[in-house]
Amino acid sequence: MSDRDDVLQFPGDADDAALGARVAELYRSLPPRTPAEADRCAAAVLAEAARIPQGWRAVMPRQRWWWGAAAAALLVAVTMRPWRPGAATRDADSAFTSMSRVASAAALKGSITPLAGGDAVRFDVTLPAGTKDVAIVGDFNGWDENATPMLLRSGDGAWTAQVALPPGRHVYAFVVDGARWLVDPMAPQVPDAGFGPANALVVDRTR
Amino acid sequence: MTDAELVARTRAGDADAFGALVSRYYDACWRFAYHMLGERADADDVVQDAFLRAYLAIGRYDERDQFRGWLFRILTNQCRNAITSRSRRTRRFVQDEAAIESAATPVLGLQLGVEDAALQRALAQLDPLQREALLLKYAEGLEYTEMSRMTGVGESALKMRVKRGSERLRALLGKLDV
Numbered sequence: 001m002s003d004r005d006d007v008l009q010f011p012g013d014a015d016d017a018a019l020g021a022r023v024a025e026l027y028r029s030l031p032p033r034t035p036a037e038a039d040r041c042a043a044a045v046l047a048e049a050a051r052i053p054q055g056w057r058a059v060m061p062r063q064r065w066w067w068g069a070a071a072a073a074l075l076v077a078v079t080m081r082p083w084r085p086g087a088a089t090r091d092a093d094s095a096f097t098s099m100s101r102v103a104s105a106a107a108l109k110g111s112i113t114p115l116a117g118g119d120a121v122r123f124d125v126t127l128p129a130g131t132k133d134v135a136i137v138g139d140f141n142g143w144d145e146n147a148t149p150m151l152l153r154s155g156d157g158a159w160t161a162q163v164a165l166p167p168g169r170h171v172y173a174f175v176v177d178g179a180r181w182l183v184d185p186m187a188p189q190v191p192d193a194g195f196g197p198a199n200a201l202v203v204d205r206t207r
Numbered sequence: 208m209t210d211a212e213l214v215a216r217t218r219a220g221d222a223d224a225f226g227a228l229v230s231r232y233y234d235a236c237w238r239f240a241y242h243m244l245g246e247r248a249d250a251d252d253v254v255q256d257a258f259l260r261a262y263l264a265i266g267r268y269d270e271r272d273q274f275r276g277w278l279f280r281i282l283t284n285q286c287r288n289a290i291t292s293r294s295r296r297t298r299r300f301v302q303d304e305a306a307i308e309s310a311a312t313p314v315l316g317l318q319l320g321v322e323d324a325a326l327q328r329a330l331a332q333l334d335p336l337q338r339e340a341l342l343l344k345y346a347e348g349l350e351y352t353e354m355s356r357m358t359g360v361g362e363s364a365l366k367m368r369v370k371r372g373s374e375r376l377r378a379l380l381g382k383l384d385v
Binding site: 019021022024026032035039043045052137145181 | 360364367
């Protein structure tokens with residue numbers, strides 16, 4: 001599925017070589033720090049560290065990579081209790097009960113809905129069954145796949161997320177299963193600037 | 208002496224070994240912090256904080272990582288924290304284009320040429336996450352895999368930040384270059 005037209009490709013030419021060289025030159029043009037400055041820094045660090053009780057450093061265990069995952073799983077289990085009867089139905093309806101459902105006729109279908117009474121915009125996208133997780137990324141969250149996960153609203157593959165957006169132009173995309181970047185086929189798209197298939201954009205309402 | 212040997216000696220309580228690590232990486236850390244923060248005093252503070260955190264956590268440093276990468280992971284976090292706390296105080300990095308055009312050239316206290324000063328000003332106006340990605344990519348010369356390991360952000364997101372940051376930087380330079 002990676003060769004689909006709606007999957008953003010990163011062929012490695014995203015970098016602006018001329019601009020990069022200019023930034024590197026600026027970086028190198030800074031006069032080097034003197035050894036005396038490094039010595040003062042080391043002395044200050046050691047003096048500060050000496051004021052911190054020795055004990056707590058010794059008892060701090062090495063962090064393990066799975067601690068975060070275990071803590072998140074425990075939090076989800078305690079707060080959502082997915083084993084209780086009818087939990088899936090209630091969870092699907094709880095946050096968006098007053099909003100209209102998005103039709104799921106297409107394999108990939110998106111929509112954008114400005115919500116009354118605030119800056120929030122609701123993004124909906126319907127994806128094939130088997131999709132494990134979806135996130136929305138854009139200028140508004142630094143293109144961070146972990147910042148704005150979307151919620152699976154029902155068993156028909158409809159994913160949704162609300163994002164607070166100020167009026168203005170916002171560029172965004174969807175990330176499916178942490179790897180595939182998809183454009184929104186139902187929204188206007190950014191002209192391809194040589195970076196790959198076009199991304200989608202929203203011009204938010206003016207107030 | 209290698210980084211690994213200096214780390215081992217530091218763990219054993221050898222202050223001189225830690226001083227050698229600071230001497231080895233102080234300039235690189237300060238250079239990055241200065242370009243992230245735009246102020247010498249802020250760069251001094253952040254670099255010192257980063258080395259302090261590294262010293263306190265050196266018992267948990269994993270030898271399979273490059274020491275420089277591990278240190279820069281701490282440093283980038285400290286820079287982000289400094290920007291967050293400073294933006295609450297001063298909102299120095301404004302996004303308003305009219306303000307950008309009318310803003311006075313910051314006093315850097317460094318001997319920079321006219322062109323460099325324009326680029327320095329343009330960098331300072333970038334979103335901090337875009338500035339961080341551009342510096343790691345263009346100035347530090349890191350691969351996206353290394354940047355991802357260092358920042359905890361996906362490679363696609365980093366490529367997008369570099370792409371968008373480059374576009375923004377070019378647009379700003381178009382206004383600032385005269």
